[in-house]
Amino acid sequence: MAERAEPEALVSAAEGGDPRALARLISLVENGSPQLRSVMRLIAPRTRQARVIGLTGAPGVGKSTVTGALVRAYRETGLRVGVLAVDPTSPFTGGALLGDRVRMQDHATDGGVFIRSMASRGHLGGLSWAAPQALRILDAAGFDVIMVETVGVGQAEVEIASLADTTLVIVAPGMGDSVQAAKAGILEIADIFVVNKSDRPGAQEAIRDLRSMLAMANYGEGAWKPPIVSTAAMSGEGIDDLIDRLNAHATWLAESGEGERRRVARAREEITVLAVAQVRERLGALPGEARLEELAGQVASGKLDPYSAADELISP
């Protein structure tokens, strides 16, 4: 497959199961290639509505091990699985993620599994711009389940988790303030809590903490109440239970209409991010760039306030 293959050829090859074509398409996303426009136009009618599972949690809780165990379980039922490991931090991240990826090498020769690390290359909009497009590509290429794994519990991770149909928040005992950190801002994104490494001391406390946290939350009539699942993903313990909970959540999404609502909300966000990136690109284009530099100097020295500077920048 040529390096400069046309979008049409790449899309057909990826649909036919060519992992190199798929990898190349996702690189186009990472690099913010201008070809993406045609790629997205080509794949729009191929939208198959794969099931998207988000996994998030602090470093060290065992996200990759849980992901690996789920990949294995889904493969046993014959489903094709894509894994997108996104790292909201910038260029230097390759190492940490690649280390994790090594653990998943047992799937390396399985054509029904595609695993890809993705980092934001600092282009406009970062991962909130890139991740949804990578998901579209995997969806169009025929994967049944797509797992999106993110590090940490910051804002970027929350945004990326919001791409998923079902979000797993993973904690582990003995990870410092992991449960406390988990409380911070992710209560609202968790559809299922996973207490991994449940064979370690402190697991019961972690479960109890999560339970009392959930007991304080206020769920409306018919709302989904996030269950807490214990796993020891390294040995596969609890993974069947987790799969059951995932299926129950999928059923709830379909029956409540929440699944459709989430899909539309995601598309809305995706369109807005692209529109804003486009506007932002225009602002940064010359002669805007020189003007911006000048305004920035005035704001830095206190001659101008930032709002007036923004007004001057966007007024024609």
Place this chain on the structure above:
Amino acid sequence: MAERAEPEALVSAAEGGDPRALARLISLVENGSPQLRSVMRLIAPRTRQARVIGLTGAPGVGKSTVTGALVRAYRETGLRVGVLAVDPTSPFTGGALLGDRVRMQDHATDGGVFIRSMASRGHLGGLSWAAPQALRILDAAGFDVIMVETVGVGQAEVEIASLADTTLVIVAPGMGDSVQAAKAGILEIADIFVVNKSDRPGAQEAIRDLRSMLAMANYGEGAWKPPIVSTAAMSGEGIDDLIDRLNAHATWLAESGEGERRRVARAREEITVLAVAQVRERLGALPGEARLEELAGQVASGKLDPYSAADELISP
């Protein structure tokens, strides 16, 4: 002080050292108040160029303890210190941060110290929009040193750290993959590495890991090479050394011209974020909102691709 005090009155009171006026001004930022425009216009000429120190690191490394120790040290030299604890995760965060804040209560009656937790309330642009404005307010109110403490090492934290003149990246031994996590994406933002809890087992390994990581980095002629400082902030150990390093970095910033460059770059980013937020607000305004909903439905069902939808949204 009345709840609906005019911007002029608030700004004068804050300048005169009234902590309630200061708190009220920062609430205006948190709530994205329309009054901010006048506030920013009023304080622009009062820009005093306070020194901004960013502190970041995974939960549990002791950021608040290091912050507290630095506050104490600066107060001993008579400097006024503002602390902004920003949490890039959303509304639910109050708890975790407030818990940390309790440790800093020994400064509660000191008029030379102002401490404030800040969460993004989900308005446009989030903390990348709010944090610079809060910094401006503290600067204009006469604080000599402003510390910005953020949780974690995600993209939002990196953005917030980029507000600082000097960024401390804090790690601690025995925090799981903390050093590995620290490598991910923050090498480029650290001006000083702090290995806190250096009295615990594993501290030497953490220092060694950081050293070998730094040895691989490529610093140009005249560039700042981030030092590694060991602290046990709870007992105050190493804080004098840290203050020395901070002063050395301040001198380097001034002599190399990098300080001025960072200030202008910050203003540039701040203007861009405000301009983009303004454009985004227009996109979301009716009738844009209804149109966006319709386009999102088409994208979700595969009738339209997101780029074409974005084009339709921003074309007049």
